[in-house]
Amino acid sequence: MKVLLNSSEMKACDVSTMMQYGIPSAVLMERAALAVRDAAVEHFHPETVLVLCGSGNNGGDGFAAARLLMDQGIRADVLFLGTHARMTEQCQLEEELFRRSGGQVLPDDARLSGYDLIIDALFGIGLSREVLGRYADLINAVNRSDTPVLSVDMPSGVSADSGQVLGTAIRADLTVTFQFEKLGQKLFPGAELCGRLLTFDVGIRNPIPSHTGFSAASGSGNPDQEHSPVYTLEEKDLPALLPRRHADDHKGNCGKLLIISGNTGMAGAAILAARSALRSGAGMVCVLSHPDNRLAIQTAVPEALFAPWPADLSPDSDGRKLLARWLFWCDAAAAGPGLGTDAFSLSLLTVFLKNFKGHVVLDADALNLLAEHPEILPPERLPDPVSDSAPETEFCGVSAVITPHPGEMSRLTHSPIDVILAGPIRVARSYSRKTGLTVVLKGARTVVTDGTDTMLNTLGNEGMATAGSGDSLTGIIGALLAQGLAPFDAAQTGVLLHAMAGDRAAAVLGTRSMKAGDLADFLPEVLKDIRF
Ligand SMILES: NC(=O)C1=CN([C@@H]2O[C@H](COP(=O)(O)OP(=O)(O)OC[C@H]3O[C@@H](n4cnc5c(N)ncnc54)[C@H](OP(=O)(O)O)[C@@H]3O)[C@@H](O)[C@H]2O)[C@@H](O)CC1
Ligand SMILES: Nc1ncnc2c1ncn2[C@@H]1O[C@H](COP(=O)(O)OP(=O)(O)O)[C@@H](O)[C@H]1O
Numbered sequence: 001m002k003v004l005l006n007s008s009e010m011k012a013c014d015v016s017t018m019m020q021y022g023i024p025s026a027v028l029m030e031r032a033a034l035a036v037r038d039a040a041v042e043h044f045h046p047e048t049v050l051v052l053c054g055s056g057n058n059g060g061d062g063f064a065a066a067r068l069l070m071d072q073g074i075r076a077d078v079l080f081l082g083t084h085a086r087m088t089e090q091c092q093l094e095e096e097l098f099r100r101s102g103g104q105v106l107p108d109d110a111r112l113s114g115y116d117l118i119i120d121a122l123f124g125i126g127l128s129r130e131v132l133g134r135y136a137d138l139i140n141a142v143n144r145s146d147t148p149v150l151s152v153d154m155p156s157g158v159s160a161d162s163g164q165v166l167g168t169a170i171r172a173d174l175t176v177t178f179q180f181e182k183l184g185q186k187l188f189p190g191a192e193l194c195g196r197l198l199t200f201d202v203g204i205r206n207p208i209p210s211h212t213g214f215s216a217a218s219g220s221g222n223p224d225q226e227h228s229p230v231y232t233l234e235e236k237d238l239p240a241l242l243p244r245r246h247a248d249d250h251k252g253n254c255g256k257l258l259i260i261s262g263n264t265g266m267a268g269a270a271i272l273a274a275r276s277a278l279r280s281g282a283g284m285v286c287v288l289s290h291p292d293n294r295l296a297i298q299t300a301v302p303e304a305l306f307a308p309w310p311a312d313l314s315p316d317s318d319g320r321k322l323l324a325r326w327l328f329w330c331d332a333a334a335a336g337p338g339l340g341t342d343a344f345s346l347s348l349l350t351v352f353l354k355n356f357k358g359h360v361v362l363d364a365d366a367l368n369l370l371a372e373h374p375e376i377l378p379p380e381r382l383p384d385p386v387s388d389s390a391p392e393t394e395f396c397g398v399s400a401v402i403t404p405h406p407g408e409m410s411r412l413t414h415s416p417i418d419v420i421l422a423g424p425i426r427v428a429r430s431y432s433r434k435t436g437l438t439v440v441l442k443g444a445r446t447v448v449t450d451g452t453d454t455m456l457n458t459l460g461n462e463g464m465a466t467a468g469s470g471d472s473l474t475g476i477i478g479a480l481l482a483q484g485l486a487p488f489d490a491a492q493t494g495v496l497l498h499a500m501a502g503d504r505a506a507a508v509l510g511t512r513s514m515k516a517g518d519l520a521d522f523l524p525e526v527l528k529d530i531r532f
C-alpha cells in the first residue's frame with residue numbers, strides 16, 4: 001500500500017521536515033525544481049519553455065525550475081499571474097534569483113504560442129477556492145493551445161483533497177509531484193487531468209509513524225479529520241491479505257457461504273455472485289433464491305447448492321424453520337443482488353438480518369431496502385450500560401459490509417449523487433462511523449473504510465463498467481468473510497481481487513468486450529500462483 005495525502009497532511013509533512021529535521025524550505029524547493037527540470041528535459045526535450053507562476057510556493061517552484069532550465073541553455077520565460085503583495089517569502093526569493101540569472105518575466109497578457117513546453121506552476125496543493133477571472137482565462141487558453149503541459153505538483157485548478165475541478169483546471173500531459181501522491185491525483189477527474197504522474201523524492205520526511213494516528217501529528221482538532229490517512233490497494237499486498245489454505249483442509253472448513261439472491265427472472269445476479277464466490281476459495285456455496293431459478297442456477301453453477309426461498313416466513317412456519325437451518329449452516333452470508341424490493345424481499349431481508357449471527361455483505365436491493373427501511377438493520381450489539389443484560393438481537397452492526405455504488409449510497413444517505421461523487425471518501429467514512437458498517441463505495445475508484453482506516457482502490461478498468469460486475473464483487477467478499485476474514489479485511493481483499501481479475505480480463509479480452517462473468521473466469525489468473 002502507498003499513502004495518499006490531502007493538502008493539510010502534506011503541509012504537516014513539510015513543516016515537520018523543516019522543524020524537526022532542520023531542513024530549510026529553500027532546500028526542499030530547490031530539489032522540487034530540479035525534479036521538474038529533469039522531467040521537462042527527459043520527457044519533452046524543449047528548447048523554449050514558458051513557465052506560468054502564481055504567488056504561492058507552487059509559483060516558487062516554477063521560478064526555480066525556470067532558472068535551472070536556463071542554466072542548461074534552455075530559454076525559459078516566466079508569465080507571473082498573481083498578486084505581488086501576497087507572494088510567499090520563498091516565491092519572492094525565487095523570483096529574485098530568476099531575475100538575477102537574467103530571466104525574463106513577461107506581462108500577464110503575453111502570448112502562449114511559440115514555446116515547446118508550458119510548465120504550469122500557478123497553484124499546487126494550496127488551491128483554496130474556485131478559479132475565476134484572469135486565472136480561469138489563462139488556464140482555458142493553455143488548454144486550447146497545442147503546446148504540451150507539465151504541471152508542478154497539481155494541475156492548477158484541481159483540488160489536492162478531492163480531485164474535483166474548482167471552476168476550471170489545467171489538462172496536463174505530465175504532472176511532477178513531490179514525495180507522496182495526493183488524493184486529488186488519484187480521484188477522478190483529477191486523476192485524468194494529471195496525465196502521467198511522476199513522484200520524486202525531495203527529502204520530505206514522513207511524520208506518520210504507523211498506519212494510524214495522523215490526526216495526532218497534524219493536531220487538527222477537527223473530528224471530521226480525526227482519522228488515519230488513505231492508503232492505496234496494491235497488487236503486491238494481496239498474498240498477505242488472503243486467507244490461508246492448508247493441505248488437510250476439507251470443504252467444511254474452507255468457508256460456507258449462503259447467497260440470498262435472485263428474485264424471479266433475476267437468476268443471473270445469483271449465478272455471477274456464486275461463480276465468483278467459488279473461484280475465491282469458498283468451500284461450499286448455497287444459493288437461496290426464488291424457486292423459479294432452480295434450473296438456471298443449478299445448470300450454470302453445478303458446484304453450488306440450491307435452496308428455494310420459502311413463500312411463508314411467519315413465525316413457526318416451515319419456511320421460517322428452513323431459513324433458520326440455512327442460517328445455522330453457513331459461516332457468512334451475502335444478500336441483495338437481484339433480490340427485488342417487493343414486500344416478500346423486505347420480509348426475507350428483515351428476518352435474515354434479525355436472526356443471522358455471522359458476517360454479512362449487503363449489496364444492490366438489500367441496500368435499496370435498507371435505504372427505505374433503516375429500522376431493519378438491528379442495532380449494534382453493545383452491552384446495555386444499565387442492566388448489562390444481553391441485547392435483544394445478536395446482530396452486530398460492525399460485522400456487516402455494504403457495497404453501494406454511488407446511486408445506492410445516495411439513497412442510503414439521502415444526499416444528492418453529486419455530493420457522493422464530489423467527496424466519496426468523506427461520505428463513506430461518515431456513513432461508516434454513523435452505522436458501524438464497513439463501507440465499500442464502488443466506482444472507478446472504490447473506497448473501503450471502517451470509519452478509521454481507509455483504502456482507495458486505483459486498480460481495475462472501465463471494462464468493469466458493465467452490468468453484473470457488482471454481483472461478482474459481492475460473491476468474492478462473501479467468500480472471504482466465510483473463510484474467516486474480518487469485515488474490513490474481506491472488503492479490502494475482495495475489492496483488490498475483483499479489480500485485479502478485471503485487469504487480467506481486460507488484458508486478454510479488451511475493455512469493450514469483457515463482461516461481468518469474465519471476472520470469475522479470470523480470478524484463477526490472479527490467484528493460481530499465490531503460495532499459501
Ligand atoms: N512547503 C514545502 O516545503 C514545499 C512546497 N512545495 C510547493 O509548494 C506548493 C504549495 O505552496 P503553497 O502552500 O504556497 O500553495 P500554492 O499551491 O502555491 O497556492 C497558494 C497560492 O495560490 C493562491 N490561490 C489559491 N487558490 C486560488 C484561486 N482559486 N484563485 C486565485 N488564487 C488562488 C493563493 O492566493 P491567496 O489565497 O493568498 O490570495 C496563494 O497565492 C506545493 O504544491 C509545491 O508545489 C515544493 O516546493 C516542495 C516543498
Ligand atoms: N471505470 C471503472 N474502473 C474500475 N472499476 C470499475 C469501473 N466501473 C465499474 N467498476 C467496478 O465494477 C463494479 C460495478 O458494480 P455495480 O455498479 O454494482 O454494477 P452492477 O450493479 O451492474 O453489478 C464495481 O466494483 C466498480 O468498482
Ligand SMILES: [K+]
Nearest residue numbers: 120123152154
Ligand atoms: K500547478
